[in-house]
Amino acid sequence: MLRVEGLGVRYGALVALQDVSWQVSAGEILGIIGPNGAGKSSCYDAATHLAMRSGRVWLEGEEVTAVPAHGLAARGLKRAFQQNAFFAGLSVRDNMVAVLQRDAGSGLLASLLAPWREAQARAALEAEAATLLEEFGVPHAMHDLRPGNIPYGSQRMLSIALAWGRGARVLMLDEPAAGLGGADMARLATLLRSLRDRGAALVVIEHHMDLIMQLADRIVVLEQGRMLASGTPREIQADARVLEAYLGRAA
Numbered sequence: 199m200l201r202v203e204g205l206g207v208r209y210g211a212l213v214a215l216q217d218v219s220w221q222v223s224a225g226e227i228l229g230i231i232g233p234n235g236a237g238k239s240s241c242y243d244a245a246t247h248l249a250m251r252s253g254r255v256w257l258e259g260e261e262v263t264a265v266p267a268h269g270l271a272a273r274g275l276k277r278a279f280q281q282n283a284f285f286a287g288l289s290v291r292d293n294m295v296a297v298l299q300r301d302a303g304s305g306l307l308a309s310l311l312a313p314w315r316e317a318q319a320r321a322a323l324e325a326e327a328a329t330l331l332e333e334f335g336v337p338h339a340m341h342d343l344r345p346g347n348i349p350y351g352s353q354r355m356l357s358i359a360l361a362w363g364r365g366a367r368v369l370m371l372d373e374p375a376a377g378l379g380g381a382d383m384a385r386l387a388t389l390l391r392s393l394r395d396r397g398a399a400l401v402v403i404e405h406h407m408d409l410i411m412q413l414a415d416r417i418v419v420l421e422q423g424r425m426l427a428s429g430t431p432r433e434i435q436a437d438a439r440v441l442e443a444y445l446g447r448a449a
């Protein structure tokens with residue numbers, strides 16, 4: 199589904215990422231782990247073309263190395279950021295409506311130009327937004343509130359719903375469990391599994407080892423910008439280099 203080969207990122211003289219290759223298939227969760235500064239976010243930026251990088255990228259078998267970030271999103275490579283990014287002045291529902299409107303493209307915009315259709319189109323979008331929000335674990339009672347006024351766990355779910363929009367082929371999440379307590383983390387795990395089971399490919403950067411070991415089908419370990427190991431969670435947990443370089447240090 200998504201394949202990266204030989205990715206490299208430099209910030210001036212600093213080599214943040216060097217010769218990193220991995221792939222993720224439909225219906226699979228790939229975890230990316232590594233100590234602070236290992237290059238995980240740089241790897242995301244490189245894959246989604248938000249950074250100047252070397253290497254090559256394929257999406258659904260087609261080379262997309264030269265496609266800009268917004269073009270990749272239009273092809274279904276979506277990402278949610280470490281920090282929640284909302285339109286703070288809009289309600290939760292209107293944040294979702296804005297994303298659905300963007301994903302609907304020109305067909306819907308054209309229909310909005312016909313005033314007699316506008317109210318109808320708006321009502322349909324609001325209904326779609328409400329259904330999606332519920333599916334992503336943001337209950338109806340929160341839809342009229344501003345994102346900043348809903349609980350943090352729900353904000354994280356909202357940010358995933360907004361990244362997903364009308365659907366993603368590949369969804370990349372940067373530390374989705376950051377700051378979450380146990381119950382919210384369990385809800386997150388259930389949501390991510392359900393997206394995988396719908397056939398999406400997920401790439402998840404995560405510091406919570408328990409969560410990523412449970413959730414991921416395969417894991418890539420980065421250290422100092424390089425790939426230290428890759429394999430199933432079981433293989434990674436048994437890998438002496440990983441234990442020494444990362445898990446051992448974190449324990």
Ligand SMILES: Nc1ncnc2c1ncn2[C@@H]1O[C@H](COP(=O)(O)OP(=O)(O)OP(=O)(O)O)[C@@H](O)[C@H]1O
Binds near residue numbers: 238240
């Ligand atoms: N915009 C930037 N300018 C200069 N250096 C950067 C920039 N972004 C990241 N770096 C450096 O690149 C290296 C890799 O950083 P990156 O954020 O990719 O690591 P990370 O594994 O995501 O870290 P963390 O777990 O702390 O988020 C680090 O040494 C970091 O200081």
